[in-house]
Amino acid sequence: LEHIKNIAAAFSELQLEICQKLEQADGKGLFGKDNWNKEIGGGVTRVIQNGQVIEKGAVNFSFVEGKLSERMESVLGEKADNYAATGISSILHAHNPWVPTIHMNVRYFVLDNGVSWFGGGIDLTPSIIVPGEAKWFHEQLKAICDRFHPDFYSRFKKWADDYYFLPHRDETRGVGGIFFDRLKPDENVDFGQLFAFAEAQAKAYPDIYSEFMKNSNKAFTEREKHWQSLRRGRYVEFNLVNDRGTKFGLESKGNTESILVSMPANAAWEYNFSPPPGSLEEKTQELLKKDINWIGFKNKK
Amino acid sequence: LEHIKNIAAAFSELQLEICQKLEQADGKGLFGKDNWNKEIGGGVTRVIQNGQVIEKGAVNFSFVEGKLSERMESVLGEKADNYAATGISSILHAHNPWVPTIHMNVRYFVLDNGVSWFGGGIDLTPSIIVPGEAKWFHEQLKAICDRFHPDFYSRFKKWADDYYFLPHRDETRGVGGIFFDRLKPDENVDFGQLFAFAEAQAKAYPDIYSEFMKNSNKAFTEREKHWQSLRRGRYVEFNLVNDRGTKFGLESKGNTESILVSMPANAAWEYNFSPPPGSLEEKTQELLKKDINWIGFKNKK
Numbered sequence: 001l002e003h004i005k006n007i008a009a010a011f012s013e014l015q016l017e018i019c020q021k022l023e024q025a026d027g028k029g030l031f032g033k034d035n036w037n038k039e040i041g042g043g044v045t046r047v048i049q050n051g052q053v054i055e056k057g058a059v060n061f062s063f064v065e066g067k068l069s070e071r072m073e074s075v076l077g078e079k080a081d082n083y084a085a086t087g088i089s090s091i092l093h094a095h096n097p098w099v100p101t102i103h104m105n106v107r108y109f110v111l112d113n114g115v116s117w118f119g120g121g122i123d124l125t126p127s128i129i130v131p132g133e134a135k136w137f138h139e140q141l142k143a144i145c146d147r148f149h150p151d152f153y154s155r156f157k158k159w160a161d162d163y164y165f166l167p168h169r170d171e172t173r174g175v176g177g178i179f180f181d182r183l184k185p186d187e188n189v190d191f192g193q194l195f196a197f198a199e200a201q202a203k204a205y206p207d208i209y210s211e212f213m214k215n216s217n218k219a220f221t222e223r224e225k226h227w228q229s230l231r232r233g234r235y236v237e238f239n240l241v242n243d244r245g246t247k248f249g250l251e252s253k254g255n256t257e258s259i260l261v262s263m264p265a266n267a268a269w270e271y272n273f274s275p276p277p278g279s280l281e282e283k284t285q286e287l288l289k290k291d292i293n294w295i296g297f298k299n300k301k
Numbered sequence: 302l303e304h305i306k307n308i309a310a311a312f313s314e315l316q317l318e319i320c321q322k323l324e325q326a327d328g329k330g331l332f333g334k335d336n337w338n339k340e341i342g343g344g345v346t347r348v349i350q351n352g353q354v355i356e357k358g359a360v361n362f363s364f365v366e367g368k369l370s371e372r373m374e375s376v377l378g379e380k381a382d383n384y385a386a387t388g389i390s391s392i393l394h395a396h397n398p399w400v401p402t403i404h405m406n407v408r409y410f411v412l413d414n415g416v417s418w419f420g421g422g423i424d425l426t427p428s429i430i431v432p433g434e435a436k437w438f439h440e441q442l443k444a445i446c447d448r449f450h451p452d453f454y455s456r457f458k459k460w461a462d463d464y465y466f467l468p469h470r471d472e473t474r475g476v477g478g479i480f481f482d483r484l485k486p487d488e489n490v491d492f493g494q495l496f497a498f499a500e501a502q503a504k505a506y507p508d509i510y511s512e513f514m515k516n517s518n519k520a521f522t523e524r525e526k527h528w529q530s531l532r533r534g535r536y537v538e539f540n541l542v543n544d545r546g547t548k549f550g551l552e553s554k555g556n557t558e559s560i561l562v563s564m565p566a567n568a569a570w571e572y573n574f575s576p577p578p579g580s581l582e583e584k585t586q587e588l589l590k591k592d593i594n595w596i597g598f599k600n601k602k
Binding site for chain 2 (some may be wrong): 034047049051056058064167168169233235236240241250253256257260261263264265266267268269270272285297
């Protein structure tokens with residue numbers, strides 16, 4: 001399990017780089033730094049609150065190791081004594097409803113039976129979907145994926161659509177992105193390339209978000225701000241009801257404040273809310289669907 | 302399964318009575334009425350939004366029946382072909398942080414193997430705990446319980462402490478109350494008395510809450526209002542992460558809007574929030590513990 005330390009060191013550096021780039025783009029907010037240590041390992045939680053553009057966000061790094069429990073063995077379908085895992089996980093919520101919420105995660109998992117894999121992804125959750133922006137976002141992700149494997153984008157785009165989905169609402173969390181797990185080296189892509197793929201995502205993440213942060217100059221109405229709060233309610237529902245990572249973290253007695261730092265600063269619920277017919281909010285609702293080809297998206301005239 | 306229709310009819314009448322009493326106490330808000338029907342049965346969702354005192358609340362009635370799935374058999378430890386269930390479920394959130402959130406549920410479950418039981422309870426979640434009020438609340442519940450069985454209050458008070466608990470926060474949801482499930486007739490309490498016990502709770506519920514609604518005359522600060530939002534965040538966490546009823550409802554493809562009408566109008570999250578030392582908020586946090594003897598509570602001088 002020794003080589004994971006190099007990956008953890010690289011992730012830790014990337015965490016800092018992401019925070020620095022985001023601070024620069026924000027122009028006011030600064031990331032705090034909290035180290036935590038538990039029996040299973042430790043991490044560094046970096047949180048920004050009340051920035052110029054970013055209302056609440058976090059970039060977390062963690063490195064944990066321990067005995068592989070029977071439950072984990074059955075979930076993973078692997079037999080081993082010990083595991084180690086390291087990763088970066090980030091969520092950013094902005095004040096302005098025209099600046100989407102974004103989420104990024106890269107992680108590496110290794111067992112002492114020799115099996116190891118990468119997981120991760122980036123996905124976007126706009127309050128109000130602007131198809132041209134969703135298209136641009138997917139183009140950026142496809143460009144990263146294409147550098148490593150011609151199938152990556154289409155496979156991981158579909159995976160994100162399926163993962164970021166609320167069955168009880170029958171809607172996607174946002175416009176998706178890419179999601180992958182249990183990605184192991186094979187004849188096409190070796191370990192070094194997978195590591196580089198994870199790094200490329202983490203590096204692109206603050207650059208992509210900086211583009212969206214420029215929307216904070218856009219004026220917005222009270223109604224759009226309320227709609228943002230309602231959409232944040234759905235984000236909370238996804239994270240607490242559907243997200244496997246959050247569930248696993250809370251059940252395994254992880255660091256609750258670090259896990260739930262993903263929650264938005266505020267959220268709202270209104271019974272049987274329906275947006276005005278023909279409004280952008282209504283159009284957004286219609287676009288919260290799986291399998292939309294964002295890169296090929298054409299606006300109907 | 303025929304006799305459950307009488308209970309459902311009684312619950313349906315009680316639903317209306319509760320709403321009428323609450324409307325009178327509120328003086329402005331009115332409950333809407335939505336009937337819903339699904340394959341498994343139907344119900345009536347009555348929701349109040351933006352009342353004078355009550356910000357968001359619901360009193361729901363439902364009557365469902367169907368085949369007992371293998372999963373339900375294993376959860377219940379019972380073998381039967383069909384089940385039927387009816388109940389009232391209510392949550393009320395008020396504008397003023399000095400008016401607590403309250404929750405009440407009564408339900409009856411019957412199997413075609415002859416086994417049936419009652420479940421239910423009332424519990425209180427103040428933003429700011431006022432020990433004298435928590436004491437009064439528990440006294441009201443004890444008085445109801447004592448009419449039916451001398452052990453009911455102590456058993457069901459403990460059950461509520463254990464049920465309304467957030468393990469990931471190591472805190473109770475509020476000051477508890479009573480909670481019971483699988484309550485079957487025995488040599489001490491017959492079916493009629495259990496039904497009367499459930500009815501007594503449902504009848505007392507709006508009267509108890511009307512007393513708390515009087516707190517809406519109390520002035521409050523911005524800080525207390527923000528604290529209320531943070532406490533509502535915990536309420537959301539409990540309902541989405543820990544509450545078995547909500548989980549079961551969402552998984553069994555129930556009526557999502559009726560299930561999640563329990564969500565507050567708003568909620569907030571702040572990373573690593575800690576209230577000012579010596580503040581009422583801090584004292585509240587210290588009282589979010591199991592096994593506090595509220596009836597015997599003495600304020601320290």
